[in-house]
Amino acid sequence: MKTTVSATINGVAQTFEVEPRTSLADVLREQMRLTATHLGCEHGVCGACTVLIDGQPARSCIALAVTLDGAAITTLEGLADDPLMQTLKASFHDQHGLQCGFCTPGMLMSGWDLLKRKPDIQGQDIRVAMSGNLCRCTGYQGIVRSIEKAAQTAKGQVSQTKGAAA
């Protein structure tokens, strides 16, 4: 039996019908056609499906859509205009932070949340913080470098805007 769920997805109010068993990831991918959110394991380990639920990073493969009535969901597509996300993407391009690109949306979402919470993070701490996102191609070196450089760039941008405001 299907249930009606209302949620804000990337800033737009949406109402959809789901079976209770349907994951958020499947709603996003199959119904909303938001396919940046990837599925690499469907049991919560690989991080490819990471999205934000009410601003917090979460695995969309193990979040049941039916439980999310009233929630605000943000996917990679929803952060297209976000300055920090743009900085991160530019950094992944510059530092060769991706190969096949399958883990990349999850990496970007986790990296974005990380830099929001810990703008000064570097080196080994990035590795620990990103350990919940698996990549089979890069060996992580390019990813860690991308996030580290993005942190530096983002700080530069923040201090510039602060300077401009003063």
Add this chain to the structure above:
Amino acid sequence: MNQTLDGRDRIVRTQGVGASVKRNEDKRLLNGQGEYLGDLQVPGMAEVAFLRSPVAHARIRGIEIPEAHKGSVFLASDIPFAKPIVAVSAAKGFNASDYPALVSDKVRFVGDLIAICIAPTRAEAEDIAQSCIVDFEDLPAVWDIDVATAAGAPKVHDHWADNVYVETRIETGDIAAVRAKAEVTVKRNLRMGRHAGVSLEGRGVLAHFNRRLDELTVYSSTQFPHVIRTIMATCLGVSEAKLRVIAPDVGGGFGPKNNFHPEELAVAALSMKLNRPLRWIEDRREHLIASPHAREHRYELTAYADSKGKILGLEAVVVVDAGAYSVWPWTAAMEAGMSAGIMTGPYDIPVYHARAISVATNKSPLGPYRGVGRSGACFAIETLVDAVAREVKREPADVRIENMVPLEAMPYRSATHKYYDSGDYPTCAQMARDAVDLPGIRARQAKPSPDGKLIGFGMASYTEQSAHGTAEWVARGLPVVFGYEPALARFTPDGKLILFVGIQNHGQGLETTLAQVAHEELGIPVADVIVRHGDSSVSPYGMGTFASRSMTMAGGAVSIACGQLAEKILRIGAHLLQAPKDAVTLRDGKVFFGQQSVSFAQIGEAAFLHPERLPEGEEPALEANAVYQPGRSTGAFSYATHACVVTVDPGTGHVEILDYVVCHDCGTMVNPMIVEAQVVGGVAQGLGTALYEEIPYDDNGQPLASTFLDYMIPGATEVPDVRVLHMETPSPHTRFGIKGMGEGGAIAPPAVIINAINDALKPLGAEIGETPATPDRILDAILAVKPAGAAA
């Protein structure tokens, strides 16, 4: 990179061969706009869930389909026209297996395909699969090499005499003489665990019939769409002209997507029969239990050496558990054959006798995985070299380097009948060793460790045969000879270049590096070059991406095609500029005569839309076709030495990597940034083989790792910052001197990690010879030499 390559003077270009150009393919992937198989939908599409065997070995007595689901469940008898996949090696005495799209008589491994269940959603399709009841007559499981080869063992394939696909031999030199004269004889038995390939995106197929074109279109997450079309047409009994195979964006391949799978055949066959679009997306559990597996080697090795550790001869028995079926096109003989066939690696070992045995068991078929055969061979020979060094009480690094093929001996023919084209193996090994503070480590080892952890140093070297052509593939006796690669270079009237190639890009950066080759020939900005691949109806027939071949082979083809275009563009440009042809040059997408120039857009316009502007006798249009084969088809040999420092915690068995260095040589590097990242990515996978990844089977033939909870791949904290050192010895036989390198990173880690662990364990007298080196295995090795009470 500014030196002369393959005899031609070339201008250093910031985007050409040798430049670390940022990738063209990044943009769509970073924006989440890549289009992977699971992102595709076709109207009217049904989702597929396979009913897979839950048991390893049983006869099927009957299948009960609930009344409500009749019409949604399809068996082998529903697609009788689909012929089984048969991959036969030309090796003498090879026992062939029929790998059917769906089994009907008996199941041969947990995961074998029994039925296709279709429904509007995958969840419902899984419901249907779960509701079917299969009546099995259980047979004893052949779950291990020893079980398979025991006298009177149950047989995986009833009509065979035993459970051996094939045994091949190499016998070079007089081993009896070496045995007699050796001062030192060192024996080791080693094991490398079975694991999975684990591309982050699983496999997947979407098939639908295109009414207008009267052709079946099959999307597959594959590394070689053209070749899939060939074999699929054969198995379906249709003409290749009525079949189109498309690989969309592919989320990692690494070998498991380089086979023709029964899932591809089953979905295509049923879609054809039902005239309905069908999509199957492999989930992680299916991938872990039923995608073609990797490794599972056993080695019995004997080295004969002199008192200094110079290895005079080697005997090897390589036994590989090849699983239930022979995979197409590689066959079940590949893994053991390649391992035995490259065993001596970078070493000058003149006498070599080997047996390579491929055994059939009730496990998922074994297929290619990054570093095919060579990871095992490197693990075997390098562990043995260290054991020899320990035996003669010398520094392993020294013994290793002294045994290597010296520079003067190049080109070198190995005891395994390989032709090493070029390279300086000893220097490479020295560079890797010197990048690590070996004297410092030896000094630390001499003192008691403050925290109880044991430090160890390991080294391992390998040669990587790449870009092999006709001769090598013929020698291997495969059903397809992957001898060449094509390219079609086509300008648009507005002056952009599209390269149509038969390789398949899934992370290697080929949409950029092939554009760099075009830039090298044409001076066209890399951003103006589009690389089209992965569609059998779009690009010329090509072999796909595997065996570290694409850069060399497709790069060569692109280079030739673009070279032809360059000539034509110069002619047209000179004509338009009213200049002599030898006075014009190509640069920045223009033809220059002094300060004057015409753009490629103007040239494209003339070539396609205004033939009246062309020089007299010049053919309209602007495109060129080329096919490339390397100068020697025995392969260009890349090589590398990995060196690492680990600590082993003797109280927990935990291994920590303190330093990891790779010194490698893949000839001319087209894009060093990409080369380095390929090395690091390969190392990460190799560390998985070395320390984490394993699918053990119990004695019922049940796989014991089927989720990411019990199957671990390395994460960001398990992979160290790898330091990569480069050497560049161009291959004399390939365009630009390129050698392939995609697999290399994954070859040495098992060997180097085990050597480092054993170096650390040396004071305890303990040694480990099995991957993955789990904490339990390391502790068991320690406890085997140390009474348990003396712990912690």
Add this chain to the structure above:
Amino acid sequence: MKPANFTYHRATSVEDAVAALADTSQMSRVLAGGQSLVPMLNLRLAPVDTLIDLSRVASLKTVDEQSSAIRYGALTTHAAFEDGRVPDGSNGLMPYVGTQIAYRAVRTRGTIGGAVALADPAADWLTTIIALEADVIAIGANGRRTIAAGEFAIGPYMTALQDGELIEAIAVPRRPASERWGHEKMARKTGEYAESMAIALIDRNRKTARVVLGAADGAPIVLAETARAVAGGQTDDSLASVIRTELVASGRDFAPAKLLMHSTVILRAVKKAAAKQ
């Protein structure tokens, strides 16, 4: 890898959840953060007819500071501990443990109640609340009861909860300020379940100690003999034989490698606590 179908009930209150759970005509399960249960559903390893979603029950999210204990609602997330968004009476042990479980995107949703209820032998919270001598507050049709953490887990994935009961809160006593803790988790990968984990609490002033081993195949083991030795000041390598003897006597039949690993981990936890004095 999709779940079988089930019906969904969004509980509005604890009473509502308890009432729904009381219907024994079918298989019901409660859903908290879903970080263990939904993977099992996806793998079709956990049969369920009705899923009772606790996530909207506000009372399960409250944290109650009492004079001698802090009562954490069952839905308190791992991330809430990690971020210090809830009060701590454990001298920093609980916030630390909060950082050790899984990964950020799991910690934002996974709950202490769900982790304890699951009773995975290797679950971090289970060992932690046993070490801290916490109480599990259970509620069912017959009302509330308090179960000592040490008696809660009775085996791997087996607990003292009765049919129809759920965890309402975990009450953790405020530990004396003079107590020091040592925590050692041996996992093959960052964020993975432990191969072995131990927590040691030492209070020199009161001459007390507690030592608990987790990931020990069944319920965590409280090592009383070892703790006595530690309380008596034995925190050096000589403790190893005491630990070993006690582990062997525990009847768990550890393989030699596991015995060595657990002994090492316990000794290190003790040493870490001792070093903080």
